[in-house]
Amino acid sequence: MAGYWGRESGFSTADALRVVGVRRQEVERLAGSIFADRPAFLVGSLAAGLGNEGSDIDVHVFTEGDAPVGLMELFAGERPVEVQQFDLGIPRGLMAGFRANAAVRQLKIGPCAVGGEAPARATQRRMAHWLYALPFSADQMPARVFAEDDESWVHAxxxxxxxxxxxxxxxxxxxxxxxxxxxxxxxxxxxxxxxxxxxxxxxxxxxxxxxxxxxxxxxxxxxxxxxxxxxxxxxxxxxxxxxxxxxxxxxxxxxVVVLRRPDDAEPVKIGPARFILLTKTRLVQDTGVPAGPLGDALADVGPEAVLRAVGSQELIPRVDxxxxxxxxxxxx
Known part of the structure; x- marks a missing residue:
């Protein structure tokens, strides 16, 4: 995949850890039984070839069917080593969903997915970590978190x-x-x-x-x-x-951006005044700004009213x- 820097350059886990003066075997010793018979990957800025001498060491370990454990923080000297366990079903499920509901289109700037909204920002960050993940063992299976033919989908x-x-x-x-x-x-x-x-x-x-x-x-x-x-x-x-x-x-x-009422919004009338109840706890003035495309709302009621509605969270901007x-x- 064009631009997939780590794979193209032959950059390895040992190369990445050398930036922070830690040997691969030291991380394996710290992890102990966590790595036993499980594929383990270096992730984060070091794996992506961007880290520096101040970077933490981030490790993701994958299982099949086992209950994932929480974040474990170890130390190589004073260097934090954060180890987190995931089920392989997570990246596989993501890819199954993309392939079932989306398609890849080539824009002038590059590939882009169409067919459904993008995953949450935290999920995108995790996908990027997994795309650049470097295996601790050359013989481990799988050797990649995402299969090679899935990487173009992740890109899009x-x-x-x-x-x-x-x-x-x-x-x-x-x-x-x-x-x-x-x-x-x-x-x-x-x-x-x-x-x-x-x-x-x-x-x-x-x-x-x-x-x-x-x-x-x-x-x-x-x-x-x-x-x-x-x-x-x-x-x-x-x-x-x-x-x-x-x-x-x-x-x-x-x-493309539309204004939507929060799912839990409830109209409330007190005398002649109209309000919107949000999260069952907060009452805001009903501005009368219509839900729908941002451009329509601006044309109907003007930018000041739209800004008030968005500022109070009566309406939330979303990409349609x-x-x-x-x-x-x-x-x-």
Missing amino acids: VLVRGAVEETLLCAATAILAEETGASATAYTWRRTGRWLLETVVRAAGDLFVAEKWLPRRIARAGVAASLAGDLYGLTDGAGFRKVLGRLGVEGLDPKD PSRLDAVLSDQL
Whole structure:
């Protein structure tokens, strides 16, 4: 898979641990019976070739059918070694779900999944860890967490996740910009950072961790001029311009992001006043802002009312999977 840095370079667990001055055998000795007859992998920034001398050592051990145990923290000298156990059914179940419900489409920036929303951010992070996982033993089976023919699916799903995050950030930035909020420039910078993350993932560098983004930009071969434009994004006009440059100009947050009432929201009337009860404990003013596409709400009631509804959590911005699928299909 293009950009799958660890596999392409022949980078090994021993190579990764050498960065922090720890031998593979030392970790195996610390883990003891935890590793017995189980596939064990080094994960995290060290496995992805991004770690430094201050990095922790993260290890995932896999079982079949056994009850997973909680996080165990060991120490190699003063170096934390965090060991966590998982059932192999977790990555296999993820892949079965993706293959049953999604498809991979090739955009101008790279592959992207269509057919259902991306998994939660924590799941995406775990998928990235497993994609770059390095085996402790060359003979262990499986030698990879994800099968080789699953890696292109993981790539596409992680790009989809970054696209959705970009759109949600852009929706917030639009509200800030259209209400003249002081946070406008900041929210657009966050949007630019997420769009840059999307570009980096699409180019094949898939380790999900913002702190390593500058190194990942270089590793993915993203043009310095594009990275500079995205780091310096400050307004909606710049956002639309760079979307066109990337060939995904159809990604309009006003069309793809929808406003939804929380599942537990209950209308409450007290005299002539109307409220919304949230989480059974919090009463907020019913602003009258309609649920539905962000663009429709802005046109119907204006940005100030929409911002109040979102700020009180009367309405929650969400990416509509079917709307995004339609847009992505048009961008092929």
